[in-house]
Amino acid sequence: MNIETFEALRIDEHGEIGWTQLIELSGLAEAELRELVEDGALVPVDPQSAQWSFHAYSVVVARTAGRLRRDLDLDAHALAVVLRFVARIEELEAELRALRAGVATSR
Amino acid sequence: MKYKDYYAILGIGRDASADDIKKAYRKLARKYHPDVSKEPNAEEKFKEMAEAYETLKDPEKRAAYDQLGRYTPGQDFQPPPDWGQQFAGARTAFDDIDFADLFAGLAGRHAAGARGARAFTSGRDYEAVVRLTFDQAFHGTEIELDLSVLEFDENGTPRRAPRRIKVRIPKGVTDGQQLRIPGKGGKGVNGGRDGDLYLDIAVESHPLYRVSGQDLYLDLPLAPWEAVLGTTVRLPTPAGAVSLKVPPGTRASQQLRLSGRGLSRPDGAAGNLYAIVQIVVPSAIDERQRALYRQLAETSNFNPRAHLEQEAVHEH
Numbered sequence: 001m002n003i004e005t006f007e008a009l010r011i012d013e014h015g016e017i018g019w020t021q022l023i024e025l026s027g028l029a030e031a032e033l034r035e036l037v038e039d040g041a042l043v044p045v046d047p048q049s050a051q052w053s054f055h056a057y058s059v060v061v062a063r064t065a066g067r068l069r070r071d072l073d074l075d076a077h078a079l080a081v082v083l084r085f086v087a088r089i090e091e092l093e094a095e096l097r098a099l100r101a102g103v104a105t106s107r
Numbered sequence: 108m109k110y111k112d113y114y115a116i117l118g119i120g121r122d123a124s125a126d127d128i129k130k131a132y133r134k135l136a137r138k139y140h141p142d143v144s145k146e147p148n149a150e151e152k153f154k155e156m157a158e159a160y161e162t163l164k165d166p167e168k169r170a171a172y173d174q175l176g177r178y179t180p181g182q183d184f185q186p187p188p189d190w191g192q193q194f195a196g197a198r199t200a201f202d203d204i205d206f207a208d209l210f211a212g213l214a215g216r217h218a219a220g221a222r223g224a225r226a227f228t229s230g231r232d233y234e235a236v237v238r239l240t241f242d243q244a245f246h247g248t249e250i251e252l253d254l255s256v257l258e259f260d261e262n263g264t265p266r267r268a269p270r271r272i273k274v275r276i277p278k279g280v281t282d283g284q285q286l287r288i289p290g291k292g293g294k295g296v297n298g299g300r301d302g303d304l305y306l307d308i309a310v311e312s313h314p315l316y317r318v319s320g321q322d323l324y325l326d327l328p329l330a331p332w333e334a335v336l337g338t339t340v341r342l343p344t345p346a347g348a349v350s351l352k353v354p355p356g357t358r359a360s361q362q363l364r365l366s367g368r369g370l371s372r373p374d375g376a377a378g379n380l381y382a383i384v385q386i387v388v389p390s391a392i393d394e395r396q397r398a399l400y401r402q403l404a405e406t407s408n409f410n411p412r413a414h415l416e417q418e419a420v421h422e423h
Contacts, residue, residue: 101318104360
C-alpha cells in the first residue's frame with residue numbers, strides 16, 4: 001500500500017504570521033482575539049501597523065487561549081490573566097530545566 | 108462500542124440540574140486541566156470529563172444519552188433499536204464509530220439546521236502524541252501514524268474512517284514541542300477548510316545528555332591529576348565522538364563548550380553541547396599511591412580554604 005508522506009512543521013518555523021492566519025489557527029473569534037491583543041496577552045510585532053503580524057510562537061499562545069476559553073468558560077479578561085500565569089509557569093519550567101541540566105549529577 | 112457513564116465521570120446523579128453539571132465540571136476542570144495540572148494522567152482524565160460535559164450540558168444531547176439506558180462503564184453495548192430512528196437519522200449499525208461520536212452527529216445536524224444546509228464548517232483540529240527516542244529527535248525521523256478520522260456523510264451522519272499517513276519529523280525537536288501538519292485534521296464541510304493535525308512531541312530522556320532548549324549537557328568526570336595537568340579526552344556527542352582538550356587547571360563544575368553540537372534550530376544553526384567537569388577520586392588506592400599523595404600534600408602550598416579562613420579571622 002502506498003502511504004502518503006507529509007512534513008510536520010515546527011510552529012515557529014516561519015518568523016511571523018498574519019492576523020487572518022492567527023484567527024484561523026487559534027479557533028477563537030476575531031473579537032476574542034482582538035481583546036487578547038488589547039489586554040496584552042498577544043503582542044503584534046508592530047502594534048502601530050495597519051496590518052498586524054505576530055511572532056510565529058503566538059499561534060501556541062492563541063491555541064492555548066482557545067482551549068482555555070472553551071474548556072474553562074473564561075471571559076476575555078480572565079483569559080488574559082490565566083495566559084500570563086501559563087507563560088510565567090513556562091518560563092519558570094524552562095529556567096528549572098536549564099538549572100537541572102547545567103548541574104553535574106552526583107556519582 | 109463500550110458504554111461510558113458520563114454522570115459518574117462528573118460525580119453527579121442522573122437528576123442533576125444544568126447548574127449542578129456546570130459546577131461539577133468546573134470543579135474538576137480546575138483540578139485536571141492539562142494547562143495547569145500536574146496530576147498524573149490529568150490529560151486523559153480531562154478529556155473524559157470534557158467529553159461528558161460536552162454531552163450533558165446540551166439538553167438535546169443529554170436526552171439522547173439518557174435514552175441509551177444504563178449499563179456498566181466499559182460494558183459492550185449497542186444503542187436500543189429505536190434510538191437510531193430518533194437520534195441518528197434511522198441509523199441501525201454503530202460499529203464504525205466511537206461512543207462520543209453518537210452525540211457529535213447530533214451537533215452536526217443541529218448546526219446544519221440552524222445555519223442552513225449550505226453553511227460551511229471548518230474541520231476539527233486533531234491532536235496526537237508522538238513518542239520519540241532522543242536519537243530520533245536529534246536526527247529527525249519518519250514515523251507512521253494510524254488515525255481514526257471522524258467524517259460526516261451528506262445527512263450529517265458520522266462515521267469513523269481509518270487513515271494511515273507517514274510523517275517526517277524535522278531534526279532538533281524537543282520534549283513538549285508541538286508540530287503541525289496542515290489540512291490533515293477533520294474534513295471541512297461544504298467548502299470549510301480542513302482542520303490541522305497537531306503532534307505533541309514527547310522525547311525520552313537520554314542516560315548521558317540532558318536537554319535545555321537546544322543545548323545539551325553531559326557530565327565529564329576527570330581524575331584530579333587530569334584536571335590539574337590538562338588532558339585530551341574522547342567525548343561522545345549525538346553526532347559522533349569528538350576529541351576534547353581539557354586545559355590545565357580545570358575546576359569542578361566548569362562547563363567546557365562544544366559549539367554547534369547541540370540540537371538543530373529551525374534557522375539551520377544548532378545549540379551547543381556543554382561538558383560539565385566533575386572531579387572524581389579513586390575509591391581505593393594502594394600504598395605507593397598513598398605515599399605519592401602524602402608527598403604532594405607536603406610539597407604543595409595550595410590552600411583551597413583561604414577565603415574561609417580570612418572570614419574566620421574577621422569574626423574574632
